[in-house]
Amino acid sequence: PTTPPPTTPAPGAPVGATYRTVNSWQGGYQAEVTVTAGSSPINGWTVRWSLASGQTISQLWSGTLTTSGSAVTVRNAAYNGSLAANASTTFGFIGTGSPSTPTLTATTP
Numbered sequence: 001p002t003t004p005p006p007t008t009p010a011p012g013a014p015v016g017a018t019y020r021t022v023n024s025w026q027g028g029y030q031a032e033v034t035v036t037a038g039s040s041p042i043n044g045w046t047v048r049w050s051l052a053s054g055q056t057i058s059q060l061w062s063g064t065l066t067t068s069g070s071a072v073t074v075r076n077a078a079y080n081g082s083l084a085a086n087a088s089t090t091f092g093f094i095g096t097g098s099p100s101t102p103t104l105t106a107t108t109p
Contacts, residue, residue, distance in 0.1 A: 014038045015083075017047045017106035021099040022092070028058075029099035032092040033074070035106060037083040044081040044109040047074045047091075055097035063091035 015037055022030040035045050051057070051070045063074040075081075080089040 013106075014040065014108045015042055015045050015106045017104040019049075019101055019104055021101070024099045028094065028096050030092065030094055031099065032090050033104065034088050034090045035076075035083070036088040037085055039085050041082070041084050041087075042108045045076050045083070046107050046109070048072065048105045048107075049102035051095075052097065052100045052102070055095055055100070058094050058096055060093040061091065062089070065093075 015035060017033055017035050019031060019033050022032055024030075033047055035047060047063075049072050051067075051072055053070075055070075057065060057067065057072065060074065062077055062080060064077060066073040066075075074091060076089075077091075080091075083089060
């Protein structure tokens with residue numbers, strides 16, 4: 001069997017998420033996360049990951065950010081939480097430090 005593309009949730013999973021560094025510069029970077037519904041519609045999503053040492057998030061758009069130490073939680077904004085089956089939405093952020101590719105955990109409420 002073939003592995004699904006990274007934007008596709010695992011079989012049976014209600015939602016998946018993928019990370020991409022859009023741009024980077026000395027001391028900072030811009031990244032985006034694409035959230036994709038599985039085979040059924042969803043009404044709300046949450047993406048979690050841990051920041052690497054020296055990283056912080058200075059600005060985030062198209063989501064609601066909560067941090068606690070290195071733990072990051074982003075919940076949908078009021079306008080992008082409901083996704084049809086296989087549909088996706090993207091949120092972005094500006095980070096300080098060096099970019100890295102975190103392991104994302106995506107869930108529905």
